[in-house]
Amino acid sequence: MKGCDLILANYGYKDGSGEYFITIDTDKCDGCGKCVEACPGKVLEVGEDQNDPLNENEVAFVTEAERKKIKYTCGPCKPASNRPELPCVTACEPNAIEHSW
Amino acid sequence: MAEEVKENDEKQEFWRWTESNWKNPDLKWEDAKIITAGIDVGSVSSQAVICADGEIFAYSNMRTGSDSPESAKNALNYALEGTNMPESRIDYCIGTGYGRVNVPMADRSITEIACHARGANFIYGNEVRTVLDVGGQDCKAIRCDEKGKVINFLMNDKCAAGTGRGMEVFADLLSVPIVDVGERSFKIKEEPTPVSSTCVVYAKTEATGLLRKGWEVNEVLAAYCAAMAERIYSLIERIGIEKEFAITGGMAKNVGVIDRLMKIIKMDPMKTKWDTQIAGAVGAGLFGYTLVQKGKGRK
Numbered sequence: 001m002k003g004c005d006l007i008l009a010n011y012g013y014k015d016g017s018g019e020y021f022i023t024i025d026t027d028k029c030d031g032c033g034k035c036v037e038a039c040p041g042k043v044l045e046v047g048e049d050q051n052d053p054l055n056e057n058e059v060a061f062v063t064e065a066e067r068k069k070i071k072y073t074c075g076p077c078k079p080a081s082n083r084p085e086l087p088c089v090t091a092c093e094p095n096a097i098e099h100s101w
Numbered sequence: 102m103a104e105e106v107k108e109n110d111e112k113q114e115f116w117r118w119t120e121s122n123w124k125n126p127d128l129k130w131e132d133a134k135i136i137t138a139g140i141d142v143g144s145v146s147s148q149a150v151i152c153a154d155g156e157i158f159a160y161s162n163m164r165t166g167s168d169s170p171e172s173a174k175n176a177l178n179y180a181l182e183g184t185n186m187p188e189s190r191i192d193y194c195i196g197t198g199y200g201r202v203n204v205p206m207a208d209r210s211i212t213e214i215a216c217h218a219r220g221a222n223f224i225y226g227n228e229v230r231t232v233l234d235v236g237g238q239d240c241k242a243i244r245c246d247e248k249g250k251v252i253n254f255l256m257n258d259k260c261a262a263g264t265g266r267g268m269e270v271f272a273d274l275l276s277v278p279i280v281d282v283g284e285r286s287f288k289i290k291e292e293p294t295p296v297s298s299t300c301v302v303y304a305k306t307e308a309t310g311l312l313r314k315g316w317e318v319n320e321v322l323a324a325y326c327a328a329m330a331e332r333i334y335s336l337i338e339r340i341g342i343e344k345e346f347a348i349t350g351g352m353a354k355n356v357g358v359i360d361r362l363m364k365i366i367k368m369d370p371m372k373t374k375w376d377t378q379i380a381g382a383v384g385a386g387l388f389g390y391t392l393v394q395k396g397k398g399r400k
Contacts (some may be wrong), residue, residue: 006252006253007251007252007253008252008253008340009254010253010254010255010256010339013257013259013260014257014335014336014339015259015260019339021255021339040337049214050211050213050214050215051212051215051251051254052250052251052390053209053211053215053392054216054250054391054395056387066131069259070260071143100334
């Protein structure tokens with residue numbers, strides 16, 4: 001039995017213009033990598049769970065380089081009107097990805 | 102004469118805090134089966150912790166220099182100083198922190214998020230559920246379970262406002278020794294309005310402006326500490342705060358910021374006998390111990 005059914009990794013930042021976080025539930029994420037293929041901005045990556053060295057399963061995370069600029073990299077997927085479903089969120093079968101904005 | 106005074110002024114480094122090392126005199130490392138080391142190379146400070154069978158045997162806390170591998174070596178040597186333990190006795194070494202990829206003797210690196218949660222779990226006890234680490238140039242809020250496993254975290258490293266280095270710059274600007282900032286910020290008649298920006302660059306301009314307006318140094322310190330507390334709060338608000346609450350990193354030693362932060366979140370922080378700056382390195386050392394025990398201590 002798992003002690004907690006939520007293991008959330010928040011990647012992103014908060015600045016004067018708002019909060020920009022991509023949250024990945026690493027408990028749900030099975031490391032399939034479909035989000036990596038779906039993302040046109042190459043924001044996501046799959047690899048060793050960096051925040052739990054005892055976890056043997058691979059999980060998705062936001063690349064180090066993108067963490068500080070996702071507001072801009074994710075921009076093209078988020079038009080101001082008629083916003084479609086986000087490709088990463090749609091591709092994720094276990095529903096492990098969430099965007100805060 | 103005036104020039105001479107200036108020269109003396111320049112010699113005093115108000116931002117500097119004392120480096121330290123410690124060893125457990127009752128622990129015989131010769132008897133220990135597994136010796137692990139955790140080295141946390143941060144942006145401002147570096148720590149090394151030596152663990153003997155999962156207990157802290159020795160540690161050091163130093164300033165990070167311009168050369169990360171050198172800082173890691175210095176920290177480890179300083180921790181080993183006076184212990185008679187040769188470096189070769191260390192079975193497994195883990196690097197963590199901002200400069201973790203630059204720790205030459207590390208067998209593996211682990212993110213500071215995981216290490217701080219594990220370290221706080223050890224130094225504060227396993228009742229810790231929320232860990233706030235305010236380091237030299239970033240700020241991390243972590244929720245963890247009773248084993249010190251991360252369940253929700255957030256790191257703000259985009260901007261150094263409201264962090265340790267900002268406080269150092271500020272202490273230097275006002276010529277107040279960094280260790281006195283917290284207490285002096287309470288020696289005021291009335292709590293002033295917090296400065297509007299914690300940005301290190303703007304805060305300097307703002308502080309100079311307030312001083313010129315006739316504010317006392319202590320009042321300016323109070324205004325800055327309050328602004329930092331508010332900024333830190335805006336970050337931890339997102340992950341939610343659960344009891345018990347513990348603070349690690351250098352800022353845990355600044356009562357001016359911590360007391361004001363605790364007033365906002367209406368909680369009491371946990372207390373510890375350990376140096377709060379070593380939490381990351383302790384976590385790394387303990388992870389090393391667990392990995393070796395599980396036979397995963399791959400070299």
